[in-house]
Amino acid sequence: MPADPNNGDDVWVLGTHMTKFGRYPDKDWVDLASESAMEAMADGKVTIHDMEILAAGSLFNASAGPGQRIQKQIGQTGIPVYNVANACATGATAIRTVYMAIKAGEAEMGLAVGVEQMGKMGMLTGATKKESKTYEPSGRFGAVTGVDGYLGTDGMPGVFAQAGMEYANDHDGVGFEQFAKVAYKNHKNSALNPLAQYRKEFSLEEVMGAPVMSYPNTLLMCCPTGDGAASVVLVSGERLKSMSKRAQKRAVKISASVLTSDPWTESGQVLPDVNTLTRNAAEQAYEKSGVDPSDLDLVELHDCFATAELLHYDNLGLCERGGAGDWIDSGGPFRDGDTPVNVSGGLISKGHPIGATGVANVYEVTTHLRGEAGDRQVKGATVGLTHVIGLGSSCGIHILEKAAV
Amino acid sequence: MTKKPARKTTAKTASVPTEQVPLVDYLRLGARPYLRAHECTKCGARYFDRRNACAKCGKTEFKNARVKNAARVKAFTIVHRAAPGVPAPYVSAIVTTEDGTTVRSNIVNCEPSPDTVRLGMKVKLTTYPIGTDDNGCEAVAYGYQPA
Numbered sequence: 001m002p003a004d005p006n007n008g009d010d011v012w013v014l015g016t017h018m019t020k021f022g023r024y025p026d027k028d029w030v031d032l033a034s035e036s037a038m039e040a041m042a043d044g045k046v047t048i049h050d051m052e053i054l055a056a057g058s059l060f061n062a063s064a065g066p067g068q069r070i071q072k073q074i075g076q077t078g079i080p081v082y083n084v085a086n087a088c089a090t091g092a093t094a095i096r097t098v099y100m101a102i103k104a105g106e107a108e109m110g111l112a113v114g115v116e117q118m119g120k121m122g123m124l125t126g127a128t129k130k131e132s133k134t135y136e137p138s139g140r141f142g143a144v145t146g147v148d149g150y151l152g153t154d155g156m157p158g159v160f161a162q163a164g165m166e167y168a169n170d171h172d173g174v175g176f177e178q179f180a181k182v183a184y185k186n187h188k189n190s191a192l193n194p195l196a197q198y199r200k201e202f203s204l205e206e207v208m209g210a211p212v213m214s215y216p217n218t219l220l221m222c223c224p225t226g227d228g229a230a231s232v233v234l235v236s237g238e239r240l241k242s243m244s245k246r247a248q249k250r251a252v253k254i255s256a257s258v259l260t261s262d263p264w265t266e267s268g269q270v271l272p273d274v275n276t277l278t279r280n281a282a283e284q285a286y287e288k289s290g291v292d293p294s295d296l297d298l299v300e301l302h303d304c305f306a307t308a309e310l311l312h313y314d315n316l317g318l319c320e321r322g323g324a325g326d327w328i329d330s331g332g333p334f335r336d337g338d339t340p341v342n343v344s345g346g347l348i349s350k351g352h353p354i355g356a357t358g359v360a361n362v363y364e365v366t367t368h369l370r371g372e373a374g375d376r377q378v379k380g381a382t383v384g385l386t387h388v389i390g391l392g393s394s395c396g397i398h399i400l401e402k403a404a405v
Numbered sequence: 406m407t408k409k410p411a412r413k414t415t416a417k418t419a420s421v422p423t424e425q426v427p428l429v430d431y432l433r434l435g436a437r438p439y440l441r442a443h444e445c446t447k448c449g450a451r452y453f454d455r456r457n458a459c460a461k462c463g464k465t466e467f468k469n470a471r472v473k474n475a476a477r478v479k480a481f482t483i484v485h486r487a488a489p490g491v492p493a494p495y496v497s498a499i500v501t502t503e504d505g506t507t508v509r510s511n512i513v514n515c516e517p518s519p520d521t522v523r524l525g526m527k528v529k530l531t532t533y534p535i536g537t538d539d540n541g542c543e544a545v546a547y548g549y550q551p552a
């Protein structure tokens with residue numbers, strides 16, 4: 001059911017943009033963020049002088065004041081700036097910051113930007129091992145040397161492999177092949193997305209035969225590091241009513257904006273629990289929006305590793321409880337399945353410049369709901385969901401609906 | 406809770422005593438090594454580090470608890486690309502002890518292969534040396550091995 005722009009209390013996406021994800025050795029993160037911000041405002045036919053709030057997300061540059069750096073590039077208008085860092089939910093948190101300001105009546109229009117420049121830093125290692133010559137206990141566990149590799153792994157491919165294997169332990173029909181199918185699907189989807197960092201298809205055999213990083217995650221089942229930025233302009237329903245018919249037609253309603261953190265769980269003390277807070281966020285988002293998982297035409301979820309994506313089919317209610325393995329075996333999350341998941345190529349192939357990711361997901365779904373996604377368009381899409389999760393943990397979910405006009 | 410773990414002297418050979426120190430303070434060495442948790446006196450939630458209040462119920466009193474050594478593998482991964490200086494491949498795992506405590510560890514004395522390590526596999530706590538410092542002090546880690 002398309003959203004009605006006549007309800008002035010709603011918050012809408014007016015303009016959006018993402019840079020192609022990849023590597024930009026000749027630009028810095030300020031260039032990428034500023035370029036994306038300018039394009040998103042141009043997309044909404046507004047300027048920095050229309051913005052009443054700016055939220056800027058960057059995990060690695062939050063202390064450098066990314067919002068103010070962007071203002072110096074595109075316009076210093078004196079509006080309040082919020083610089084946010086919230087692990088892999090950084091971009092979603094920037095959006096939600098602007099959303100809340102509009103909901104609170106403090107602003108009618110605002111800009112959220114997410115950016116990261118990671119180059120080829122790699123995401124494999126946990127804490128660097130210290131070469132101590134004398135064993136002295138230090139830190140909160142009184143460790144005499146680094147524990148990564150001795151008391152389990154701190155490497156991300158391994159941490160998420162364990163999260164997937166925990167699901168496999170609890171449910172039948174989930175194993176290496178089901179996890180590998182996730183990566184097969186997402187690489188295949190990315191071939192249609194000109195903004196993806198990688199656009200190469202691989203067979204299931206190639207995915208499973210790639211070098212093992214942390215079993216069951218092979219190299220082709222892990223997201224790359226990269227650079228990129230994404231932006232959205234949000235506007236109040238009241239202000240949107242005074243704008244052009246074209247703007248109203250292209251606007252996409254934010255039917256739910258939710259952020260959660262970890263409630264206490266026993267296993268979550270040692271193995272990051274990516275499930276409970278995602279389930280809680282999904283429950284709140286469906287409740288607030290009145291949208292049922294079966295209504296969703298597309299979902300962009302946090303597939304940092306193939307093992308993670310499978311869990312979220314279940315956490316977001318896209319499949320039956322415990323049935324994520326069967327669901328991917330039946331083709332459910334594929335482009336032509338019940339609920340296409342990560343038609344952009346996902347983090348695995350579109351890329352994962354951390355601060356940009358949670359904004360780029362909203363760009364992707366918005367573009368489909370507007371019917372402007374080109375070759376990768378999900379036909380007739382009217383409702384979509386975005387999901388990101390950062391370890392620690394923080395989960396952001398947005399539900400978006402096409403305008404009725 | 407923050408005090409240094411006691412160093413233990415054991416006679417490895419008759420002539421050369423070796424000083425040992427646990428890799429982490431919640432590993433208690435001795436004739437029968439075990440893991441020591443801080444247990445909430447109200448709800449029983451266990452933590453290996455110090456907490457200001459229980460993250461589950463909010464109570465601020467904790468007591469030391471001896472975690473059972475028998476466990477089952479809840480999740481594992483075989484790490485092939487490890488942090489610099491860490492020998493690979495190795496098996497990283499999350500185990501659940503007989504008394505319901507979740508522990509992160511390596512699975513040791515076991516082939517690092519998905520054909521050998523099994524979800525739900527019974528394991529038990531063991532210890533092994535991981536290195537010696539300039540003073541001849543040996544660091545001892547814990548792991549779980551097939552039971």
Ligand SMILES: [Zn+2]
Nearest residue numbers: 445448459462
């Ligand atoms: Zn408690």
